[in-house]
Amino acid sequence: MADQNPDEISGDELDALMSQFGNDAVASPTPAVEPTAASVAPPGIGDLAQLSDEISADELTALGIEVTTSAPPPKAAPVPPPAPPPAAPASANPEAKLPHLTAEDHVTPDAGIGLLMDVPLRVSIELGRISMTLQQVLALGRGSIIELERLAGEPVDILVNDKVIGRGEVVVIDEYFGVKITELIEPKG
Numbered sequence: 001m002a003d004q005n006p007d008e009i010s011g012d013e014l015d016a017l018m019s020q021f022g023n024d025a026v027a028s029p030t031p032a033v034e035p036t037a038a039s040v041a042p043p044g045i046g047d048l049a050q051l052s053d054e055i056s057a058d059e060l061t062a063l064g065i066e067v068t069t070s071a072p073p074p075k076a077a078p079v080p081p082p083a084p085p086p087a088a089p090a091s092a093n094p095e096a097k098l099p100h101l102t103a104e105d106h107v108t109p110d111a112g113i114g115l116l117m118d119v120p121l122r123v124s125i126e127l128g129r130i131s132m133t134l135q136q137v138l139a140l141g142r143g144s145i146i147e148l149e150r151l152a153g154e155p156v157d158i159l160v161n162d163k164v165i166g167r168g169e170v171v172v173i174d175e176y177f178g179v180k181i182t183e184l185i186e187p188k189g
Contacts, residue, residue, distance in 0.1 A: 125179050126157040155182055
């Protein structure tokens, strides 16, 4: 034992530690960990303790440093090493088995469009636009007429989710406005 490093733990000491933590800790071997030195005291505490022998409390108070006396902080209990992760069962198979896909199992792109047929879209008709100043907007009242930048009889834009997809003419059907589609815009692509 004379040639053993004082930082190393002997087998007997390791067995004694393991028995303190119960049978669960003995069930799996603990990986070797390099010991490192760690300080648990806040920085400067040792320096202050040494200085307190050299400087009196009256001198510290004269410097504006408040002096209080208290019991030294308790020493922290040793922290046990973390438990190793559980070993994978021996029966675990690292290869995944997937069923063989045939041409009949393949979904065509056209079949997927059916899933989207019930998705709601926002359709709007733009009669026209105009730019106005704040003063002009505040001057609006009941009966005011706003002149749009589009001529009467000119086709209106049909928008789906704020994207122009076509143009049409405004019609009246049983006291309701409608749009008769006159042109569809082909998507660019």
